[in-house]
Amino acid sequence: MMSVAFDTLAYVKRLEQGGVPRETAVMQAEALADAIDQTLATKQDLLNTQTAVEQKVDATRTDLRREIDNVRADMKLGLTETRGEFRVEIEKAKTSMITWLVTLTVLATAAQIASRAFLH
Template identity: 40%
Template sequence: MTAIAFDTLKFAKRLKEGGFTDQQAEALAQAEAEFIEQSLAAKRDVKELETAVKRDVKELEVALKRDIEELRADLKRDVKELETAVKRDFKELEVALKRDIEELRGGVKRDIEELRADLKREVKELEYRMTIKLGALLVVAVGAMATLVKLL
């Protein structure tokens, strides 16, 4: 506790020398002593309050740093989980796309084979028709030659 030396007797004597009565001088000296004591108490309270505020600020700073570190750790964990989920989703998408491409490839191969088979069948049919037409032409030509041979 900080103490200040205030001589009330000396203060009262000066007041008496200045024209105050004994009673006035003593009352004023006592009031001044109480005022000084209250001022010192107020300063002490302010100092205690300042210390308490500094302590509270330090505690808040420590708590805030801890909260920030916890948040940072949570964010890192969340980002890692998200990264893992995205990788998994991409892998699943890749597998699904490969499967779809293979299905399409198989479908295209089937379609091509069907087209080839249809084309071969149509070519075969065309060959048969041409053979029949050529045979008919040959019969007509032989018949025409036979007729010409008979006529000549």
């Protein structure tokens, strides 16, 4: 982090005016300056953090879009395969129905011919 402006001399003078011995005031000022420097963020620190967060968000957004595109592609492929399977099953059902209809027609015709032969 960058240093935050903290006037240690003014702080020492103020402590001395309050009756604090100079040596103690200097030590307190240095300790407070260190604490401020380590814990407070400057505008530049915040801007750097904001930039880093924005970059991570952009990267995450890009990854998410890629994943969504992959899922869409997988779904389209799955739907295409399913449609193909349905078409095959429908064709099988049509063939089976035609076979049954032809068989029933032949049997009905044979039954009609047989009944005419027996009736005459």
